[in-house]
Ligand SMILES: Nc1nc2c(c(=O)[nH]1)N[C@H]1C(S)=C(S)[C@@H](COP(=O)(O)OP(=O)(O)OC[C@H]3O[C@@H](n4cnc5c(N)ncnc54)[C@H](O)[C@@H]3O)O[C@H]1N2
């Protein structure tokens with residue numbers, strides 16, 4: 001049986017980065033950059049006021065109590081103006097009039113004289129004012145031409161804010177991996193409005209995978225269920241090929257039963273098997289193969305937690321490679337619940353996490369780890385990963401952890 005690290009190495013060797021394509025920034029949420037973005041403008045693009053108040057020239061500090069005539073008014077959106085000395089009324093975000101280089105907030109001034117329409121004519125400073133005060137200078141946030149976002153960056157709201165601010169309409173992104181999901185088993189009912197007859201179950205793997213794949217940045221082409229025959233499975237794989245799938249994720253029929261036809265069906269299609277059965281729990285019977293002229297097939301065992309572990313620790317790294325994102329950095333936590341993992345197997349355990357008073361992350365492995373149980377999965381914060389050589393793990397041991405779903409962060413809530 002192959003170890004996890006070797007299995008991943010074989011997968012990554014066949015999961016090349018997908019080609020780049022152009023994408024409108026308004027549709028780019030969750031997409032991954034295929035090329036760096038350089039800013040076509042500086043941010044801010046012009047010197048502007050940080051406060052509503054008065055702009056003045058202060059090459060030497062202006063004293064508190066000094067009086068100044070107000071020569072004009074500048075609002076956000078007004079173009080550059082010559083100041084011709086004196087003070088200018090100015091609004092937050094307004095371009096600084098030429099030759100003025102400091103702003104005093106309106107509440108730090110006294111209005112000495114105004115016109116009948118309220119236009120200020122003369123003010124007195126309550127505070128000293130020096131050059132640069134309350135002025136945001138052009139280019140301090142982003143210099144013109146600066147590289148602001150790297151290849152491999154996932155575009156989230158913060159990055160979309162920056163792209164909007166620098167006036168970028170389109171970006172070069174990696175094409176999303178096209179994934180087809182196939183469920184196997186004549187016991188499966190896809191329509192939740194349909195009543196179950198004896199022996200049937202509702203298919204939960206398909207909806208789970210569709211959601212988890214989308215969160216991880218994939219485009220789910222289709223999600224179908226086939227019965228327990230090699231023929232319908234092979235037909236579904238041919239449809240995946242025709243649809244241009246990069247990856248097929250199937251569930252079930254990959255273990256030792258008489259109806260576990262996946263290994264055979266793949267062999268008959270001339271697939272190159274990368275591995276079958278990984279030294280791990282849950283999900284041991286996992287199989288990966290490449291079909292001639294694609295796609296990569298990842299056949300996960302059907303048991304729900306075998307699917308969840310397969311998605312999080314096999315499919316997600318493959319998607320990251322296809323998206324050009326490299327390895328996910330593994331965070332760590334203090335283990336609170338002692339564990340006696342079986343030697344030689346990698347264990348993927350559902351756990352809750354909490355921060356202690358010193359801000360350290362602690363993990364509590366949940367007591368119900370049987371792979372058929374779905375309810376504890378909904379109550380978990382993430383995974384504890386114990387490697388093949390972990391041995392007995394006492395409380396206090398530092399262990400590797402992962403967020404529950406690829407594409408989400410670890411939750412950071414305190415103990416209660
Ligand atoms: N003799 C042995 N039996 C089993 C072994 C073994 O080594 N020797 N391994 C066990 C392990 S571990 C797992 S995991 C399962 C995996 O079996 P299969 O991949 O062949 O999966 P199925 O038998 O098709 O299904 C397993 C289980 O999951 C349910 N299932 C399947 N598809 C779905 C779906 N879409 N939604 C919800 N639930 C699904 C299915 O009804 C079964 O209960 O094999 C063990 N057996």
Ligand code: MOO
Pocket residue numbers: 280281282283284285301303305306371372
């Ligand atoms: O490892 Mo299987 O996933 O026990 O049920």
